[in-house]
Amino acid sequence: MNEPTPPARAGIDALLPPDMALACEAAGSAKAGRDLLTLFVLGLLAGAFIALGAIFMTVVLTGAGDLPWGVARLLGGLVFSLGLILVIVGGAELFTGDSLMIVACAGRRITIAALLRAWLVVYLGNIAGAAGTAALVYLSGHYGLAGGALGKTALAIAAGKAALPTVELFFLAVLCNVLVCLAVWMSFGARSVTDKVLVIVPPIAAFVAAGFEHSIANLYFLPYALAIKAWAPPEFWSAIGQTAAAYPALTLGASVHNVAVATIGNLIGGSLMVGAVYWFVYLRRRPGR
Template sequence: MSSTTVADPNAIADEAVSKGKDKAGLDFGVLAVLALLAGVYISFGGLFALVALGGAEGMPFGTGQLLAGVAFSIGLILVMIGGAELFTGNTLIVMAWAEGEIGLWGGVRALALVYGFNLLGSLIIAGLAMAAAAHLAGDGAVGVAALDMADSKVKLGFGTALASGILANMLVCLAVWLSFGARTAADKVLVIIPPIAAFVAAGLEHSIANMFLIPFGWLIQQTAGPAFWAMTGVAAADYSAITLGGFVANLVPVTIGNIIGGFAVGGAYWLAYLHPKAG
């Protein structure tokens, strides 16, 4: 049997329900720590993607985006193999609810707590990346990439951000779904990278990634010294749209879209593989 063989979709559906039940049953302390770690891991992926994009102006658009997507996939790889609780992937918990394995409150509690501690982990890494002067790498190219990324995100309209969030989490949840069926760590890596690279390359919106990317851009805009602006040839005023209000305005529709996208994937697989059993 090939090492890249994955489980049958029926078995994956059962695994998704079992994992959803387990997630809803985690106590507060465990859930908080694992969610904090997931925010950290996704932020590592975001920082790695910014490094890949730094100085990529000479590359064809698609090439730079693809490199950033492959780089960002380290975040979900760490979550799925290292073990952590990520809000976007955890929206598949809808399958456990649909099966009657958890109550509505249990699912909402688990998702809300994970979301809050994902945010905390992301903000910690944004602050540490700034303190580590990560924005100065590549003669400031990483900082400019962060500013450009944050600026483009906060300027999205509500409807655009919502639709982008739906598409992004459909791909994230497909990566999680495939990883449930992978039999080895190497298999998990192989099945995670393509969907994650696809959503990043397409410029889609992921709420937890944005919890790092926009605050990091905001910190650069607010606190980078004169040497950074002189070195890069850009100005803080060029990025005046990057505000805390803009961060919240992005996060609301993207989060709603991520929930819809995750529930759509989980609901579709429940209908295909589990609902017929009930009948």
């Protein structure tokens, strides 16, 4: 995610984990030093990129009901990984991945205030990018594809998320960002675009297939489905043989609750269970500390 030039390679293939930790720390310091507008725009891009992955996933899952459940989930996860690939390779700032900035804070390269400032601005940018993309996709009439089946899939995905109990949602979010941050962490050791893609896809496919909860992805899934439920024309509902009443759990309040709880869980999973652990293992005993 816009990493600076990494430290010297520990081998001909990739960085070893201790040097990955240094690269992660340097990246966190660089992110915190950016101006607010740059952070916001990079955050907006990341929100849009994750939304593109979510669109791809929705398309692939539409009509996949005849496949074994796990196979369909795997396919959805594989294509959703497009989102983080665009973030890492294209250059953007994703709140969930930026949980790893805790490494720079723990190493005293940035202050707590700078860390919180960066997280907040990136998060706001992610909201704008993901929700803005949801609005564009709704206005395009994309939900009407395949005789409305695509919109029905989008509604089903979002309704399932909106119905999650708080405790389950929290831990699903913790687990999600462990995998997301492991993907970002491993990308610090990559030496080429191909390497980065190869290390990103498995963890991202795993979290989607497992049904874990990603707050920024949900900022696309939930607004998009809410728009369909509220404003899709009668022709759409006739085509899918349902009415909006078939999705009682899908409400604005439930959607806000989902994103809020998932955000907290994502932050804890990424910063404490990945970033802080790797800082403790590789950086806490550096000379001069």
